[in-house]
Amino acid sequence: MTNHPARAELTLGRGIRNANARSTNKTALIFENRSLTYSQLVSRINKTANIAAGLGLGFGDTVAVLSPNCLEYVELVAGLSDLGIIVATLNPRLTRPELERILDDCRPKAIVCHPSTRHLVSDERARDLKLFELGTQWDDLLAQASDSFVPGYVPEDHTFSISYTSGTTGMPKGVMLSHRGRGLAFLIMQAEYNCFGYRDHFLALSPQYHGAGFAFCYAPLVFGGTTTLLGHYDPEFMISRIGQGDIDGVFMVPTHFHRIFDLPQATLDKWKGTHRLRTIISNAAALPQTTKEQIIDYFGEDLLNESYGSTEVGFVCNIRPEDHLRKPHSVGVPFYGIEVELRDENGEPVPNGTPGELFARGPTTFNGYLNRPEETAEAVKEGGWVTVGDMAIRDDDGFHYIVDRKKDMVVSGGFNVFTAEVEAAVTELAQVREACVFGIPHEKWGEQVHAVVVAEGITGAEIIAYAKDRLGGVKAPKSVEFVDAIPRTAAGKMDKKALRVKYWGDAQRMVN
Numbered sequence: 428m429t430n431h432p433a434r435a436e437l438t439l440g441r442g443i444r445n446a447n448a449r450s451t452n453k454t455a456l457i458f459e460n461r462s463l464t465y466s467q468l469v470s471r472i473n474k475t476a477n478i479a480a481g482l483g484l485g486f487g488d489t490v491a492v493l494s495p496n497c498l499e500y501v502e503l504v505a506g507l508s509d510l511g512i513i514v515a516t517l518n519p520r521l522t523r524p525e526l527e528r529i530l531d532d533c534r535p536k537a538i539v540c541h542p543s544t545r546h547l548v549s550d551e552r553a554r555d556l557k558l559f560e561l562g563t564q565w566d567d568l569l570a571q572a573s574d575s576f577v578p579g580y581v582p583e584d585h586t587f588s589i590s591y592t593s594g595t596t597g598m599p600k601g602v603m604l605s606h607r608g609r610g611l612a613f614l615i616m617q618a619e620y621n622c623f624g625y626r627d628h629f630l631a632l633s634p635q636y637h638g639a640g641f642a643f644c645y646a647p648l649v650f651g652g653t654t655t656l657l658g659h660y661d662p663e664f665m666i667s668r669i670g671q672g673d674i675d676g677v678f679m680v681p682t683h684f685h686r687i688f689d690l691p692q693a694t695l696d697k698w699k700g701t702h703r704l705r706t707i708i709s710n711a712a713a714l715p716q717t718t719k720e721q722i723i724d725y726f727g728e729d730l731l732n733e734s735y736g737s738t739e740v741g742f743v744c745n746i747r748p749e750d751h752l753r754k755p756h757s758v759g760v761p762f763y764g765i766e767v768e769l770r771d772e773n774g775e776p777v778p779n780g781t782p783g784e785l786f787a788r789g790p791t792t793f794n795g796y797l798n799r800p801e802e803t804a805e806a807v808k809e810g811g812w813v814t815v816g817d818m819a820i821r822d823d824d825g826f827h828y829i830v831d832r833k834k835d836m837v838v839s840g841g842f843n844v845f846t847a848e849v850e851a852a853v854t855e856l857a858q859v860r861e862a863c864v865f866g867i868p869h870e871k872w873g874e875q876v877h878a879v880v881v882a883e884g885i886t887g888a889e890i891i892a893y894a895k896d897r898l899g900g901v902k903a904p905k906s907v908e909f910v911d912a913i914p915r916t917a918a919g920k921m922d923k924k925a926l927r928v929k930y931w932g933d934a935q936r937m938v939n
Contacts, residue, residue: 436583437610440509442649444469444578450625450651457655458498465651468502473576474569475506481572482537482557486511486581489533489589492636493517493526493548494541496658499561500635501644503539504588508606511581515589515601516636519544525599527552532798533589533601539565583607586794590638590738601797602738604638608791612741613646615762615791619745620732622676622706625651630668630677632657638738639710643678662686663694670698676706681714682915685860688721699725710734712920713829713847715854715861716755723751733758735829737815739806741791743767744827756851757826758819765789767827768812769819782830782845785819786812818845835923837866839874842901846876849904852897853878858885863913863921864904867930878904879926881913 435441446455447465455465463471484490490507492514494500504514515533517526519541526547530538537557540548545560559565587606591599617623623646631654633640647654655674657665666687669677688695707722707730714722714733722731729748735758736742744767746759761767768776769783777783788811795803807813818831830845837844846864853862859882866874880890887907894903914922 436581436606438508438578438581438583438606439587439609439645439649440472440505440578442610442613443472443505446625446649446651453625453651454653455648456498456501457653458496459658461498463498468648470574471502471569472506472509473574474572475502476509476576476578477572477574478568479507479510479512479537484510484512484536484557486579487513488537489513489515489535491515491517491530491533491535491538492540493519493521493538493544494561494635495519495543496632496635496640496656497541497561498656499565501648501656504635504641504645508587509576509578509581511579511585513586513589513603515591516641517591518634518636519547521547523547523549529591529599529601581606583610584794588641589797590636590641592738600799600802602638603794603797604738605794608741608793609642609645610649611764612642612791613649615742615764616642616646617650618763619742620676620706620708623647623650623652627652627675628655628673629653630655630657630674632660632665632683633678633680633711638741639678639736643708660686662690666690666694666698669704670701672701672703674702674704676708677704678708678710680709680711681718681861682712684709684714684718684722688718688725695725702726704730707731708734710736712915713756713758713850716851717854717857718860719751719755734762735759735827737817739793739815740765740787740789740813743785743787746826750826754822754824754826757822757828759827760825761787761827762789765791767821769821774808779821779823782818782820784814785817785827785829786814788812835865837864837874837876839866839869839876839901840872844876844902849876849878849894849898849902852894853880853890853904855897856882856885856890856893858882859890861913861921863923863926865923865927867906867927869905875905876902877906877908877930879908879910879913881910 451466583606586603589601629647631644735744849864861881863879867877869875914925
C-alpha cells in the first residue's frame with residue numbers, strides 16, 4: 428500500500444480544480460471565438476482523463492502533443508497529467524525527421540496532433556501509436572466521455588511534462604519538469620509580477636509547447652484569473668487588443684515588440700494610452716536597451732519586467748520596472764526562492780565585476796534530461812546547483828548581466844570576447860535595431876568577431892568604429908553583415924547556429 432504524505436500534492440490539475448471551486452461560472456479561457464468557464468474547463472479535463480484511462484493509458488506513460496496553440500491544449504495537458512501521464516509538448520514546426528528522432532527519444536504510447544500537423548506523423552509511426560486528431564475525432568470522443576472523474580494520487584515530484592530544448596545547438600534534449608516545479612514557478616511568478624490573480628486578465632501568445640509560453644498561459648488558471656490565448660501573432664491586432672482596456676498583463680518576446688514599433692505612427696498613436704496594463708513581461712532573449720526605452724515611452728513607466736531563466740531552472744532573475752534605466756543591460760536580481768552563484772572554471776565563486784558561469788538552485792529546477800544521465804550530471808552539481816552554460820557578471824548592488832553562452836564565447840588571438848557585451852554595445856546605436864554576434868574562422872587569430880545586424884542609415888565601418896571606441900579593438904566586430912531579419916527559434920531566441928552555417932559549414936563550432 429502506498430503511504431501518502433500528510434499534505435495535498437501540488438499538481439496543475441488540483442490548481443485548476445481549486446480555482447473552479449471558487450469561481451465556477453467565471454470565464455477561465457478564451458481562444459478566438461470560443462471560451463470556457465471554469466466549470467466547463469474542468470468538465471473537459473475530466474473527460475480527457477477518462478478518454479485516456481479508457482485506452483489503458485496511466486501513471487508513468489508518455490503522451491506526445493503536437494499542436495499549435497488551441498483551446499484543447501490546456502485540457503489535454505491538465506487531463507492527462509491528472510492520471511500521472513507525462514506529456515511531451517512538441518514543436519509543431521518540426522520536420523518529419525526531427526519529429527521521428529524526438530519520438531524515438533520520449534517513446535510515447537499515444538500522440539495527439541492538430542489537423543495542421545497530422546502530415547508530420549508517418550503512417551508507420553501512426554500504426555505503432557494510438558493517434559488522435561483534434562477536431563471532429565476529438566470532439567466525438569469528448570461527447571461520449573463521462574465528466575465524472577476523481578483524480579488519483581500523483582506525487583508532486585513526478586514528472587509532469589517533457590519540454591524539448593530548441594535544438595539550435597544540436598539534438599534537442601528532453602527537459603523533465605515536475606508538478607511541484609511548475610506549481611511553485613506559478614507562485615513565484617505571481618509574487619513578482621502580480622498579474623495572475625482572480626481579478627486579472629492575462630494575454631498569452633507564445634507557443635504552448637515551450638516552457639515560458641506554457642507558464643504564462645496556465646498561471647492565471649491556477650489562481651482563478653482569465654487567460655486569452657492567441658493562435659498567432661499580428662502586431663496590429665495585438666496592440667488593438669491591448670487597447671481595448673481589459674488586459675492586465677501580457678508576455679512578449681523582443682521580436683513582438685520590434686514588430687509593434689514597425690507599425691505606422693498613425694496606428695501607434697491611435698492606441699497609445701488606451702490600455703489598462705499593470706505588467707508587461709519579456710524574456711527568451713535580451714531586449715536591446717533602445718527597445719526597452721521605446722516600450723517605456725510608449726506603454727508607460729512602472730510596467731516592464733524582463734526576466735532571465737531557462738527551461739531547466741525556470742525563472743532565475745528579473746529586472747523590475749524601476750531599474751531598467753538605471754541598470755542598462757541587466758537581467759536584474761533573483762526571483763523569490765532562487766539562489767544564484769557565479770563560478771570560475773574551478774567551481775569557485777568569482778568576485779563582483781568578474782565574469783563567471785551562472786549557477787542557480789531553487790524549488791523549480793528540473794528532474795533531469797530524459798535518457799541523458801551524463802548530461803544531467805554535467806548540468807546539476809553538488810547541492811542542487813544547476814547550470815545551462817551562461818556566463819554572467821554581478822555588480823556591487825547584486826544585479827546580474829548575462830555576457831555570453833559559455834561555449835558561445837569568441838576566442839580571438841587568445842582573448843575571450845563575450846558576444847552579448849558586443850551585441851549590447853552595437854544596439855546602442857539608434858540605427859541598429861538588432862545585432863547577433865559570433866565568431867567566424869580566421870587563419871591567424873583562430874576566430875574573428877562578426878556581427879549580423881538589422882539596421883538602416885549606417886555603414887558597417889561606422890558600426891565597427893563605434894564598437895572600437897566603446898569596447899576597444901579586440902572586442903569590436905571585424906566584419907558586419909546586414910540582413911532584413913535575424914533568424915530566431917520558435918521560442919524567440921536568436922538562431923546563431925543557422926547564421927554560423929554560412930561560415931563553418933557542417934563542421935561549424937557547435938554549442939551543447
